[in-house]
Amino acid sequence: MIEERKLSALHVGMYVVIFFAVWSVKELIIEPLWLNRLDSVTWQISETLIKLSVWAVPAVLLIKRFRDDMRVSLKEMFTNKPRWFKTAPILLLVFFPLINALFIHGEIAIRPNFQPAGIAWLVFGSAIEEIVFRGFLLNTMLKRIKTWQAVMIDAVLFALIHYPIWIYSGLDFLAILSNSVMILPVSVLFAFSFIKTKNILVPMAIHILWNLLGTLFVA
Numbered sequence: 001m002i003e004e005r006k007l008s009a010l011h012v013g014m015y016v017v018i019f020f021a022v023w024s025v026k027e028l029i030i031e032p033l034w035l036n037r038l039d040s041v042t043w044q045i046s047e048t049l050i051k052l053s054v055w056a057v058p059a060v061l062l063i064k065r066f067r068d069d070m071r072v073s074l075k076e077m078f079t080n081k082p083r084w085f086k087t088a089p090i091l092l093l094v095f096f097p098l099i100n101a102l103f104i105h106g107e108i109a110i111r112p113n114f115q116p117a118g119i120a121w122l123v124f125g126s127a128i129e130e131i132v133f134r135g136f137l138l139n140t141m142l143k144r145i146k147t148w149q150a151v152m153i154d155a156v157l158f159a160l161i162h163y164p165i166w167i168y169s170g171l172d173f174l175a176i177l178s179n180s181v182m183i184l185p186v187s188v189l190f191a192f193s194f195i196k197t198k199n200i201l202v203p204m205a206i207h208i209l210w211n212l213l214g215t216l217f218v219a
Contacts, residue, residue: 012140015062019132020161022054027164044121056128059136071142072198077135082197087206090189094210114216122215126207133158133187134194134203147195155187186210 035043063074072080084091133154141150159180166176190203 024164027168048124051128055132059132063136069143070139072139077200080199082199082202087193087202090193094206110216122211123208126211127204130200130204130207135200138191151188151191154191155184158187159183
């Protein structure tokens with residue numbers, strides 16, 4: 001049993017290193033050289049296919065391979081009946097972008113550059129991110145370390161995966177730090193929604209709603 005856990009931990013570590021390296025290359029090199037030259041629809045299709053192959057497929061295979069080392073099995077995380085009342089406070093916090101927009105601008109207004117066609121990419125992208133960070137990484141760590149440690153490590157990793165796109169976008173250090181401070185508590189909320197319900201569809205739904213509101217309304 002000990003050897004199995006060591007093997008699983010090794011694979012998780014290798015996955016994280018390779019995953020972050022591949023995604024950084026994609027964001028910093030492939031994106032500017034190729035993807036940004038595509039039209040909007042082709043770009044969204046390409047991004048979805050890349051994210052499926054780089055994020056979702058390896059994570060699902062590892063969840064199946066190390067199912068005995070998971071807190072929640074692949075089947076259970078899609079079939080467990082969630083008790084939504086346990087996530088009620090989290091659902092309320094999801095509406096922070098609306099409150100923020102109202103506080104800053106005195107009104108809730110739709111962004112002038114909002115593109116409805118991007119909703120499909122937002123939905124798929126958010127769902128895939130939950131498979132990796134809550135369905136696999138958090139799910140694996142919960143059986144090895146204390147819950148709060150697993151949640152914090154997962155939150156840090158989730159923030160770090162955004163760094164390549166922030167760097168590519170030209171954000172300065174203070175902007176990146178500000179974004180990190182925002183993402184860390186949000187990631188913690190996603191994590192606890194998974195822990196409380198043992199259903200990956202719950203953090204998926206919350207994540208999609210959070211991104212949708214943040215993309216749709218001026219903040």
